[in-house]
Amino acid sequence: MRRLLDIIGLQAGYGASRVLNDLSLHIDEGESIGLFGPNGHGKSTLLKAISGLLRPTAGSIAFDGKDITTQRPPSIVAAGLIHAPQGNTLFGNMRIAETLELAAFSKRAKAEAGRHLEEVYALFPRLAERKQQFARTLSGGERQMLSIGCALMCAPRLLMLDEPTLGLSPRLKEELAAAIAKISKTGVPLIVVEQDVEFLLSLTDRLYMIEHGEVVREISSANAPDHEEVMRLYFGAEGAH
Numbered sequence: 001m002r003r004l005l006d007i008i009g010l011q012a013g014y015g016a017s018r019v020l021n022d023l024s025l026h027i028d029e030g031e032s033i034g035l036f037g038p039n040g041h042g043k044s045t046l047l048k049a050i051s052g053l054l055r056p057t058a059g060s061i062a063f064d065g066k067d068i069t070t071q072r073p074p075s076i077v078a079a080g081l082i083h084a085p086q087g088n089t090l091f092g093n094m095r096i097a098e099t100l101e102l103a104a105f106s107k108r109a110k111a112e113a114g115r116h117l118e119e120v121y122a123l124f125p126r127l128a129e130r131k132q133q134f135a136r137t138l139s140g141g142e143r144q145m146l147s148i149g150c151a152l153m154c155a156p157r158l159l160m161l162d163e164p165t166l167g168l169s170p171r172l173k174e175e176l177a178a179a180i181a182k183i184s185k186t187g188v189p190l191i192v193v194e195q196d197v198e199f200l201l202s203l204t205d206r207l208y209m210i211e212h213g214e215v216v217r218e219i220s221s222a223n224a225p226d227h228e229e230v231m232r233l234y235f236g237a238e239g240a241h
Ligand SMILES: Nc1ncnc2c1ncn2[C@@H]1O[C@H](COP(=O)(O)OP(=O)(O)OP(=O)(O)O)[C@@H](O)[C@H]1O
Pocket: 014, 019, 038, 039, 040, 041, 042, 043, 044, 045, 046
């Protein structure tokens, strides 16, 4: 099976504090993966290292057969590795339409911007209804939609979503999950970070559990844990972590 993404022995962190410890994982062509695990154990740090926002101190990252370990974010985005970060990173004083148009950053994305804009509005009718609204006036769920919309404007060949449903109501979570499933059906492979293992299993083919900056468990839908086992994975046998 051809590897779309291959990460071997990755180490990265902030100053003297090392967060990722010899982390290895891969994505085969045609599959999507989920990442879960306790808070603060390095999932977002891993996405930052893949997208070039954080330079690894050891190990390697290959995308589509090319070594991208030391490449900078513009080349990584141009290659189609797109990261929709966690939280609110939008420009509040820009309108939705302007924000989406600005997001088509690479030459490849610019050439297709008109078509991608239509696709984003079809996927998120809430954004289409609010084209002229300022980003700062959007609800949490709508901001998350705009953030994913921006990622789609970049023509992703691999899309990384960091906790896309964090803090959303169950109804909005369902709406976003349906949109993400639609994106996946169009053939865009995903890396999704989420705490909810069942939700991840419904969206992706395989999961990696990340703890202390390394992969401690790999799960496929064939060996999916039940709810009690998921609780044990998170909190340990004694309920302490
Ligand atoms: N810019 C930064 N400078 C210093 N330390 C950081 C920085 N960003 C994250 N960290 C630290 O790195 C560790 C891993 O954080 P990271 O955000 O990768 O975890 P996570 O698994 O994604 O957690 P969560 O699920 O809460 O988002 C944490 O201890 C965090 O405090």
